Amino acid sequence: MMMGLGSVEIALAFWLSIGSAVLCVVYGIVNWNNKGAEPGKAVPEEDA
Amino acid sequence: MEGKILGILVYLVGIFYLGYKAWKVTRKPTDYMLAGRQMSPFVLAMSYGATFVSTSAIIGFGGVSGMFGMSMxxxxxxxxxxxxxxxxxxxxKRTRRMGLALNCQTFPELLGRRYRSKFIQQFSGVLIFLFMPVYAAAVLIGICRMLEVAFPMVSYGAWLLVVTALVAMYVVTGGLRAVMYTDAFQGSIMAVMMLxxxxxxxxxxxxxxxxxxxxxxxxxxxxxxxTAGGMNGWTQGPDIKSPIGLTIYTTLVYGVGLGVLAQPQLAVRYMTVPxxxxxxxxxxxxxxFILLLTGVAFVVGALSNVVFYERFGEIAITTAGGNFDRIIPMYIDRIMPGWFSGLFLVAMFAAAMSTMSSQYHVSGTSLARDFLEQHVSIGNGGSSMKLNQLGVIIAVFATLVWAWVLPGNIIARATAFFFGLCAASFLPIYLLGLYWKGMTKIAAKVSMVGGFAASMFWLLFVHLQESAAIGLCQALTGQSSLAAGGEQGSWLWLMQWVDPNVVALPVSMALAVGVSLAxxxxxxxxxxxxxxxxx
Known part of the structure; x- marks a missing residue:
């Protein structure tokens, strides 16, 4: 688990970096075709 | 040398082909500002990543990692x-939907329309226009220093002009569509090279x-x-309560890591997809993509110490003559095969251009759309492409001026500075604006201005790196930082190395919530x- 790194703090950062990339891939695949909701178009008013 | 020139020429042909393709279909302001809201996921992801990760991250932060190790x-x-x-x-997702519902074309416009406030839109626009060129200049400096090493027959000053002209050409004409198409191409080159x-x-x-x-x-x-500054090794974390530990964790990790959420050039991309x-x-x-870019840069930066030590008997920062911005370029030049150094140069050129193009675009449109268009009347009541093009040209010149005057070793610091400023000014009102209906217009104004003021105060009077360089604190109080008078080793003394955002972001958030409730x-x-x- 340490992969030759000198402290748990750095090894954790190393694995979290890889883990978060894996999370992104899994999320992307699970929601691959999810288009979500679409708002209607409107032009808002503005104040100063 | 011929290989490097050939590589860059082939790359430029690709860039200008994509720029031309984008220009041909850029006819309306929405095309220029939001790429017609029709970008594909691949173009979005690569453009987002390539904009986010520039030479700042690869050369600058990779160099920081070479000096301070893998805590990066x-x-x-x-x-x-x-x-x-x-x-x-x-x-x-919320930015895209709210941006569409409110018919927004820029990040400041989204904030302004969410809170029905022209002041918020204009203040954000001006802030982005004024400070984005500092960040863009750091990127420009990074690539020009690298080109200067690769092609010593062309001076650094000449490279500043050449690179500026190349990027400006397709951003001014093709708008965000050209920026994103070229980003995707540039990002692909970067990913392969980093692998x-x-x-x-x-x-x-x-x-x-x-x-x-x-x-x-x-x-x-x-x-x-x-070691005296708090470093324990390249694969051991630094002491938190030390100048190096505080710089790495508060400025580089916290400041940049959270600051990304309120980056206008990234946030605007959410609105470019259907x-x-x-x-x-x-x-x-x-x-x-981001793992390949930042992960590789930081690991290789740190490991360059082993390679340099085995080959030349010295650590990376010594080989680089004390300038950590030179560690990665030296590693590529001395350690990697000749064919790679030519292609890597192209990749770094791509990294710099992809970030700069977005910076020019967002800075210029902030000036034009979010400030000038609020004061001048546009014929059809909509947005003007010409005015936005003019804004981009002004941003290009502002960046060039900054690049001329900023010192070396500035790449990582300038990036962190801009990320921090954006986080303190925009993050609370952006986040709460997307999720909390109780957030009020007055609270948004107070939070944005308060966060900006707190961040600037810390930069001018406490954070040593900027306060000493600017000199206002010295002139008014006789000390380079208000924290310099503290007992050495005490928390007060250590405040000199605590990033402005550690203080400014909570201040900004507290103002947003507190004033909203009242x-x-x-x-x-x-x-x-x-x-x-x-x-």
Whole structure:
């Protein structure tokens, strides 16, 4: 688990970096075709 | 040399082909500002990543990692988890939907319309226009220094002009569509090069575990000055309560890692896709892409110490003559095969151009759309492409001026500075504006101005690196930092190395929540419009 790194703090950062990339891939695949909701178009008013 | 020139020429042909393709279909302001809201997930992910990660991250932060070690991997983790996952899932989807519901074309416009405030739009626009060129200049400096080493017959000053002209040409004419098409091409080149770089480096050092172990075993070689500053080794974290520890964790990791969420040039990209589907797919592509870019740069930066020590008997920062911005270029030049150094140069050129193009675009449109257009009347009541093009040209010149006057060793610092300023000014009102109907217009104004003021106060009077360089604190109080008078080793004394954002972001957030609770809610009709399509 340490992969030759000198402290748990750095090894954790190393694995979290890889883990978060894996999370992104899994999320992307699970929601691959999810288009979500679409708002209607409107032009808002503005104040100063 | 011929290989390098040929590589760059082929690359430029690709860039100008894509720029031309984009220009041909850029006819309306929405094309120029938001790429017609029709970008694909691949283009979005690569453009987002390539804009986010520039030479600043690869050369500048890779160099920081070469000097201070792998604690920079915490920034890699945050760039992926916060910068891609949370950014696209938590911020991106709502930004896209609210941006569409309110018919927004820029990030300041989104804030302005969410709070029905021209002041917010104009203040944000001016702030982005004034400070983005500093960040862009750091990127420009990085690539020009690299080109100067690769082609010594052309001076640094000449490179500044050439690179500026090349990027400006397609940004001014093709707008965000040209920026994003070229970003995707540039990002692909960067990803391939970084993959080759990490595989070669680990192979050279006998594999992942052996490479790390060799670096761990070099802890005794850390220069005395760095040990005194709190560094323990290249694979050990620094002491938190030390100048180096505080700089790495508060400025580089916290400041940049969270600052990414409120970057206008990134936030505007959420509004360039037709549905959430593109954002979902972009999460998958972006996660891998950012790992390849920042992860590789920081690991290779640190491991360069082992390679340099084995080959030349000295650590990276010594080989680089004390300038950490030179560590990665020296590593590529001296260690990697000749064919790679030529192609890597192209990749760095791509990294710089992809970030700069977005910076020019967002800075110029902030000036034109969010400030000038609020004061001049546009014929059809809409947006003017010509005015936005003029804004981009002004931003290009502002960047060039900054690049001329900023000192060396500035790349990572200028990036952190801009990220920090954006986070303190925009993050609370952006986040709460997307999720909390109780957030009020007055609270948004107070939070934005308060966060900006707190950040600037800390920069001018406490954070040593800027306060000493600017000199206002010295002139008014006789000390380079208000914290310099504290007892050495005490927390007061250590404040000199605490990033402005550690103080400014909580101040800004507290103001946003506190003032909202004390002021009148916004009209429910307006909130219903903002929340159209949101749960």
């Amino acid at each position: 991997l915490w920034l890699t983790f945050l760039t992926i988890f916060v910068g891609v996952f949370l950014a696209m899932v938590v911020f991106g 080759i770089l990490i595989v070669t480096t680990y192979t050279l050092l006998g594999g992942v575990g052996d490479a790390h172990q060799a670096l761990t075993d070099m802890a005794a070689l850390v220069p005395e000055k760095l 549905s959430d589907r593109e954002l979902n797919r972009a999460v998958a592509i972006g996660g891998i 002021t009148r809610r916004m009209e429910s009709k307006h909130l219903d419009l903002c929340w159209d399509g949101l749960c």
